[in-house]
Amino acid sequence: MALTPYSSDDINQLSLDALVERMDVVRLTAEKERYGSDQIEIKQQHTPFPQVKDLMSTSTARQMDEPQRRKLADATFRFLLQMDMLTVSSGISNAVYGPSYHEGVWVYPSHWMASAVLDQYQIIASRIALECFFDLLYIADCGKRMSDRSKFKAFKKWVVSPENPYKYFVGHIIAAFEFDREHRQKEVHGTSRFAHCLLRLEKPDSEELNISLNLTNVLLNVWRPLIEIMNGIRPSSISVFNSCEGFAEKYFESHSDPVSFDNFIAEILAEKM
Numbered sequence: 070m071a072l073t074p075y076s077s078d079d080i081n082q083l084s085l086d087a088l089v090e091r092m093d094v095v096r097l098t099a100e101k102e103r104y105g106s107d108q109i110e111i112k113q114q115h116t117p118f119p120q121v122k123d124l125m126s127t128s129t130a131r132q133m134d135e136p137q138r139r140k141l142a143d144a145t146f147r148f149l150l151q152m153d154m155l156t157v158s159s160g161i162s163n164a165v166y167g168p169s170y171h172e173g174v175w176v177y178p179s180h181w182m183a184s185a186v187l188d189q190y191q192i193i194a195s196r197i198a199l200e201c202f203f204d205l206l207y208i209a210d211c212g213k214r215m216s217d218r219s220k221f222k223a224f225k226k227w228v229v230s231p232e233n234p235y236k237y238f239v240g241h242i243i244a245a246f247e248f249d250r251e252h253r254q255k256e257v258h259g260t261s262r263f264a265h266c267l268l269r270l271e272k273p274d275s276e277e278l279n280i281s282l283n284l285t286n287v288l289l290n291v292w293r294p295l296i297e298i299m300n301g302i303r304p305s306s307i308s309v310f311n312s313c314e315g316f317a318e319k320y321f322e323s324h325s326d327p328v329s330f331d332n333f334i335a336e337i338l339a340e341k342m
Contacts, residue, residue, distance in 0.1 A: 072098060085139055092146040093120040096153055103160065119292050121145045127299035129209055137212040144208050148201035155194055155285050162187050175272040185263040188281035189256055195284035196253045199245050202288060206235050209299060221246055225338050229331070234298045236334055237320065240313040241287050243341045247312045248284045313337065 072095065083091060097118060101109050109118070124130060124145045130138060165183050174180040203220040207213070207227065217223035221242070228236055255261055266273070287308070294304040303324070307317045316337070323330030 085135065085142065088139070089121050089125055089142050092142065093122055096120070096146075096150060099153065103157070119149055121149065123296055124299065127296060128301055129299040133212060137208070140213065141205075141208050144201065144205040144214070148198065148205050151194065151198040151201050152285075152288060155191065155198060158187060158190055158194065159282075159285075172272055176270050178267060178270065181263075181267050181270060185261075185266065189261065189263065191281035191285065192253055192256050195281075195288065196249060198288050199249075199284065202291065205295075206238065209295075210235060221249075221342060225342055229335055229338065231331065232327070236323075236330075237294060237298060237304060237307065238291065239334055239338065240310050240316040240320075241291060241308065243313045243316075243337070244287050244310040245284055246342050248287070252280060252283075312341065 075091070080088070080091070097109075097120070100118060104112070112118070121142055125138065125142055130141055133141060162184075165180070165187060200220055203224055204214050207215045207223070210227075210233070215223040215227075217226075224242055227233070228239060228242075252262075287310075290308045294307070297304050307320055309317050315333075319330055319333050
C-alpha cells in the first residue's frame with residue numbers, strides 16, 4: 070500500500086497524535102508489504118505488533134508534558150524501527166541459507182563473504198538498537214536524552230538511583246555490554262574475526278553462526294516488560310543471562326528487601342561493567 074510522502078516540514082507540523090499514527094502506519098505497512106496482510110493478522114493473534122501508541126498510552130507517558138512526549142515518541146519509533154531493520158536483515162539471510170544451501174558451500178570464499186556481510190551488519194545494527202533503547206529508557210524516566218558520550222557509563226550512573234524501576238533491565242544491559250566488548254568493538258576497530266574466517270574457509274559451528282544474533286535476542290525481550298513498568302506494573306517474568314547469575318532471583322526478592330537489591334545492583338555493575 071503506497072503512503073503519502075511527507076516533507077520534513079510536514080512531519081514537524083503534525084500534532085503528537087498524528088505523528089504517532091504516522092509512525093505506526095509506516096512500520097505496519099512495511100510489515101504487511103513483507104509478509105502480507107493475512108499473515109500479519111495471524112501473527113497479531115499470538116504476538117501483537119509493537120506500536121508507538123502502546124507506549125504513549127502508558128501512565129508514565131501520559132504524565133509527561135508535550136515536548137517530553139514528543140521526545141518519547143521519537144525515541145520509541147527509533148527503537149522499534151531499528152528492531153524492524155534487524156528483522157529485515159534476518160530475512161535477507163535467506164538468500165545465503167536458502168534452498169540451495171548445503172554444508173559444502175563454506176569452502177567458497179564468496180559464500181563466506183556474503184555471510185560475513187550479513188553478520189557484520191547484524192552486530193553493528195543491534196548495537197544501534199541498544200543505543201536507541203538507552204535513550205528510550207532515559208527519556209521515559211528523565212524526559213531527556215542521555216548526554217554522556219558513553220551510554221553504558223550513563224546507564225550505570227543513572228540506574229542505581231533509589232527506586233528506579235528500570236533496574237529490571239540491568240541483566241539485559243550487562244549481557245549487552247559483554248557482547249559489545251567481545252564482538253562489536255572488534256568489528257568497528259578493524260580487528261574483525263571474519264578476516265581469519267575467510268582464510269580458514271572452515272564451516273562454522275552453531276555457536277559461531279549465532280554470534281551476530283546474540284544482542285538482537287537480548288533486545289527482543291524488553292518491549293513487554295517496558296510497557297508493564299511504564300504502567301506501574303511489576304513484570305512477573307524476566308530473562309536470565311549467564312553473564313548475570315542470580316539477578317532474576319534477587320529482582321523478585323527486591324520487593325521485600327529493596328536495600329539488599331540496590332546493594333546487589335551496585336556490586337554487579339561494578340564487577341561486570
